[in-house]
Structures are given as C-alpha cells and as structure tokens.
Amino acid sequence: MNLSSIRIITANIENLVKFYEEVTGISVKQHTPDFAEINTPTATLAIGSTRTLQLFGGNNVAQPAQNRSLIIEFKVEDVDKDYERLASYLQENIVQKPTIMPWGNKSLLFRDPDGNLVNFFTPVTTEAMARFDSHNRK
Structure with missing residues (x-):
C-alpha cells in the first residue's frame, strides 16, 4: 500500500491554490473550479472546495479551517x-x-x-x- 494524497477541504480554494503555488514553487493543476492538485514525486496534495463534500456524503463530513x-x-x-x-x-x-x-x-x-x-x-x-x-x- 502507498499513500497517494492528502486532501485539504477549504471554503476558499483560490486562496489556498495561490498560497501553495507560492510556497512550493510547484504549479497547481486545477482540474475543476472545485478541485486542484500539487503533484510531487512521492505524493499529491489535493485541494477541494467545500462544494466537493456533497460527493462524500454531505457538508458534515469535513469542515474547512478546523484542523489542529x-x-x-x-x-x-x-x-x-x-x-x-x-x-x-x-x-x-x-x-x-x-x-x-x-x-x-x-x-x-x-x-x-x-x-x-x-x-x-x-x-x-x-x-x-x-x-x-x-x-x-x-
């Protein structure tokens, strides 16, 4: 088994995409207005908007900006x-x-x-x- 990706759910995808492009120097691939990925040789950092939560069972599955x-x-x-x-x-x-x-x-x-x-x-x-x-x- 291999870890493939970590996904951040955010209410402001544009802001996070810009931030991670700046800090990593890696171009983000924006697949849709609600989903983007930063691909590295070992894993991917995915960024999804809160709108994608409906695909995973609803708004209560994850909450943006709550990780500690x-x-x-x-x-x-x-x-x-x-x-x-x-x-x-x-x-x-x-x-x-x-x-x-x-x-x-x-x-x-x-x-x-x-x-x-x-x-x-x-x-x-x-x-x-x-x-x-x-x-x-x-």
Whole structure:
C-alpha cells in the first residue's frame, strides 16, 4: 500500500491554490473550479472546495479551517534557503523558524491561510539522511 494524497477541504480554494503555488514553487493543476492538485514525486496534495463534500456524503463530513491535528510535510533540499525565500511572504504565519529537531530534521513550521500547519524540512544528521535514503530504495 502507498499513500497517494492528502486532501485539504477549504471554503476558499483560490486562496489556498495561490498560497501553495507560492510556497512550493510547484504549479497547481486545477482540474475543476472545485478541485486542484500539487503533484510531487512521492505524493499529491489535493485541494477541494467545500462544494466537493456533497460527493462524500454531505457538508458534515469535513469542515474547512478546523484542523489542529495534522501537519502537511514537504521534504525540501535546503530549508534555510526556503526560509529566506518565504520569510517576508509568510510573516506572522511562521510558527517556528528553521530548527533542528531531535530526530535529525531541520524544520520550518508555518500555517497556511486556513490555519493548517505546514512543515518544510531537510534531513541534516547522518541518521536522518540515512533514513530517507532507505525510504527512496523501497
């Protein structure tokens, strides 16, 4: 089994599409006015409007801008460079400047316009780099 995608449900799809294009530098593929995707080599971040909830059983299935338990994580080449590139854009949405975590990743934490927590990280210790090398060989 492989994780294929994570989907964010939002009341303002245009705002999130613009935000994720800016922070990732990846063009978003907008399939319909209510559904878009950011494709990476390992997984996809999907963005759906609240109108798509009707396809999944109704408005009560998910609520936009209510997440407080999920972190959307992107492995980046150099988290310090991304911080320099994005600091003025993110401004008050930065939760934590680049910091080395106990498990060996250097992480930049920030919130998207809906309040979802986003982590840009770079493995920096030998152990962390080896862990990601082994993931790539599977």
